[in-house]
Amino acid sequence: MEIDEHIGCAMSGLTADARTLVEHGRVETQNHRFSYNEPMSVESTTQALCDLALRFGEGDEESMSRPFGVSLLIAGHDDNGPCLYHTDPSGTFWQCNAKAIGSGSEGADTALQEHYDLNMTLEEAETLALSTLKQVMEEKVTSSNVDIAKVAPTYHLYTPQEVEAVIQRL
Amino acid sequence: MSMMFAPRLTEAAAPTTHAAPTWSPYDNNGGTCVAIAGEDYCVIAADTRMSTGFSILTRNYSKIHQITDKSVLASSGFQADIRALQKNLDARHQIYQHQHSKQMSCPAMAQLLSNTLYYKRFFPYYAFNVLGGLDSEGKGCVYTYDAVGSYERSGYSSQGTGMQLIMPVLDNQLKSASPLVLPLRQSTTPLSEVEAVDLVKDTFASAAERDIYTGDGVEIVIVNRDGIRHELMDLKRD
Numbered sequence: 042m043e044i045d046e047h048i049g050c051a052m053s054g055l056t057a058d059a060r061t062l063v064e065h066g067r068v069e070t071q072n073h074r075f076s077y078n079e080p081m082s083v084e085s086t087t088q089a090l091c092d093l094a095l096r097f098g099e100g101d102e103e104s105m106s107r108p109f110g111v112s113l114l115i116a117g118h119d120d121n122g123p124c125l126y127h128t129d130p131s132g133t134f135w136q137c138n139a140k141a142i143g144s145g146s147e148g149a150d151t152a153l154q155e156h157y158d159l160n161m162t163l164e165e166a167e168t169l170a171l172s173t174l175k176q177v178m179e180e181k182v183t184s185s186n187v188d189i190a191k192v193a194p195t196y197h198l199y200t201p202q203e204v205e206a207v208i209q210r211l
Numbered sequence: 212m213s214m215m216f217a218p219r220l221t222e223a224a225a226p227t228t229h230a231a232p233t234w235s236p237y238d239n240n241g242g243t244c245v246a247i248a249g250e251d252y253c254v255i256a257a258d259t260r261m262s263t264g265f266s267i268l269t270r271n272y273s274k275i276h277q278i279t280d281k282s283v284l285a286s287s288g289f290q291a292d293i294r295a296l297q298k299n300l301d302a303r304h305q306i307y308q309h310q311h312s313k314q315m316s317c318p319a320m321a322q323l324l325s326n327t328l329y330y331k332r333f334f335p336y337y338a339f340n341v342l343g344g345l346d347s348e349g350k351g352c353v354y355t356y357d358a359v360g361s362y363e364r365s366g367y368s369s370q371g372t373g374m375q376l377i378m379p380v381l382d383n384q385l386k387s388a389s390p391l392v393l394p395l396r397q398s399t400t401p402l403s404e405v406e407a408v409d410l411v412k413d414t415f416a417s418a419a420e421r422d423i424y425t426g427d428g429v430e431i432v433i434v435n436r437d438g439i440r441h442e443l444m445d446l447k448r449d
Binding site: 075076077078079082084085088 | 307310311312315316318319321322323326
């Protein structure tokens with residue numbers, strides 16, 4: 042989902058909880074633009090989401106009685122270039138070059154570790170991401186059961202046609 | 212009985228009258244501020260006289276405040292409000308640095324100042340501000356404000372009691388294209404840093420002749436890639 046023009050995120054876990062976090066992220070980034078007339082850095086945005094996760098919500102009335110059951114991958118582009126952060130329900134976040142989350146994440150992480158290279162092109166990255174997904178998915182990868190989004194340098198969710206084009210390259 | 216409930220046709224509603232106010236929360240301490248943006252520098256200047264009514268409170272008061280390494284605020288008006296505004300901005304900047312691990316850029320500070328002023332829209336800071344500094348690309352920028360936060364980036368500006376004497380001179384010497392004209396043209400002046408400082412000194416010397424609230428001295432701050440430099444020049448003390 043898109044958080045701001047320059048930041049997107051992917052979720053795994055209780056996706057309903059993720060909506061609250063994404064909404065909070067959207068509000069925080071827009072507040073930042075209003076106050077400072079500049080895009081919010083990806084790290085600060087990630088920190089804002091983790092602050093919420095830590096408190097189980099905001100304030101007395103809106104806070105939950107349980108942690109947010111969702112991990113996020115926050116991808117964005119700011120003054121430091123493109124970057125990726127991984128968050129979990131504890132409110133901790135790590136910066137990564139490549140990461141997989143969810144049920145098939147262990148196998149996928151290993152595959153990423155083998156094939157990832159810092160100087161990959163966008164096309165190579167698309168192919169790597171989708172082929173890694175293919176490895177851990179039980180069904181066949183089609184344009185209707187996978188989503189791809191990129192932040193390069195703005196957020197863009199691929200159309201089914203664009204996804205199909207990547208699938209063809211696998 | 213019926214008279215008690217009869218509408219009063221002839222008596223007009225008595226208007227409430229307020230006694231003429233004897234106390235004002237505001238005072239004008241006078242003075243003038245100027246800023247000029249260059250290709251890779253920014254000059255911010257203000258006189259050092261602080262007055263009240265027809266009296267001088269001090270000949271040696273700074274209206275200039277450095278907020279970040281690259282932004283300098285000059286304000287004329289009610290100095291108590293201005294001091295509070297400066298402290299407010301400093302605090303906000305500290306928080307920003309803690310949260311984002313970097314200093315605020317000048318355009319970000321400009322927006323923050325605007326929001327801070329508008330926050331007190333119904334009991335304003337009596338401050339007429341000019342914010343100067345370098346933007347993220349290292350080019351000079353000047354932002355000029357009204358008391359409630361309306362702001363605009365331009366190549367030069369002046370505010371305060373001497374504004375109307377100085378502004379036409381700057382317009383004549385530095386005339387830059389309106390930001391409304393397309394294609395958007397550079398608003399910074401082609402003058403060199405030394406020429407801009409000389410121009411500022413001349414304008415203050417002229418303003419001090421006729422504006423009774425401007426005089427005693429002018430403090431000039433120059434921001435460029437090497438850092439921030441201060442100069443002081445004497446003005447007429449009458």
